[in-house]
Amino acid sequence: MNIIKLNAIDSTNSYLKQLAKETQLQDETVVVTNKQLSGRGQMGNGWSSREGQSLTFSIFKVFNGLLAERQFAISMAVSLGIAAAMNELNIPNISIKWPNDILSAKRKIGGILIENVLEGNFVKQAVIGIGINVNETHFLKLPQAGSLKLATGKTFQLDEVRQIILKSVFDNLEMLSQNDFLEMKQLYENHLFQKEKVSVFETPTASHFNGIIKGVSEIGELLVDTENQGFRKFQLKEVKLIF
Known part of the structure; x- marks a missing residue:
């Protein structure tokens, strides 16, 4: 593991992507920053973090033989790796909100942004x-946000939390193969937030409908048994879970 530590940067993902274009990066290179100025999340959303109270870092990972059609396996592996790390840290009620938000007792404590480079298939x-929100206790206008400290009442050492997460995530990424895919998919579904419960969903046009999450497809679509339209598959920008 090669760790690059920076004091402040716009986005660790953007920095690492540019670095990968300019140099021959070592597999499992990690970029860590104390202060991220323009963090990015899923679907163009921002990710705000407070200096000295949260973790923001990015990982460069090389793959051999992972089919593009199964790239959602990366999201599952990373999500499950973080979930396992949270369990090791005794954070209660961990679940994964599709596709890869990490929740503790229905509050978001972590987010993931994955940007893949494809070569052929x-x-x-x-x-x-x-x-990862670690020691924050106040979130302005973010009622669904949480942190490890709010979940446990304890103050955590950032370096220790990061090392536990990195080990767990890298262990999961190493297991990615065709043979492990279905087993990982089952484990991911077992962690899905609101699985087999009636939930409210919102479409891009702000309409709402009820449905029950049944799992995910092999390409990462959310499988929902809807109240009025039967069984449907949704991609990332097609539906939002309201909770």
């Missing part, structure tokens, strides 16, 4: 951004 490499 395979994933060549990925830059994986991870943000």
Whole structure:
């Protein structure tokens, strides 16, 4: 593991992507920053973090033989790796909100942004951004946000938390193969927030409908048994879970 530590930067993902274009990066290179100025999340959302109270870092990972059609396996592996790390840290009620938000007792404590580079039918490499709310206790206008400290009442050492997460995530990424895919998918579904419960969903046009999450497809679509339209598959920008 090669760790690059920076004091402040706009986005660890953007920095690592540019670095990968300019140099021959070592597999499992990690970029860590104390202060991220323009963090990015899924679907163009921002990711705000407070200096000295949260973790923001990005991972460069090389893949061999991972089919592009199964690239969602990376998201599952990273999500499950963070979930396992949270369990090791005794953070209660951990679940994964599709596709890869990490929750503790229905509050978001972590987010993931994965940007893959494809070569033919395979994933060549990925830059994986991870943000974890560790010791924050106040979130302005973010009622669903949480942190490790709010979940446990304890103050955590950032370096220790990061090392536990990195080990767990890298262990999971090493297990990615065709043989492990279905087993990993089952484990991911077991962690899905609101699985088998009636939930409210919102479409891009702001309409709402009820449905029950049943799992995910092999390409990462959310499988929902809807109240009025039967069984449907949704991609990332097609539906939002309201909770």
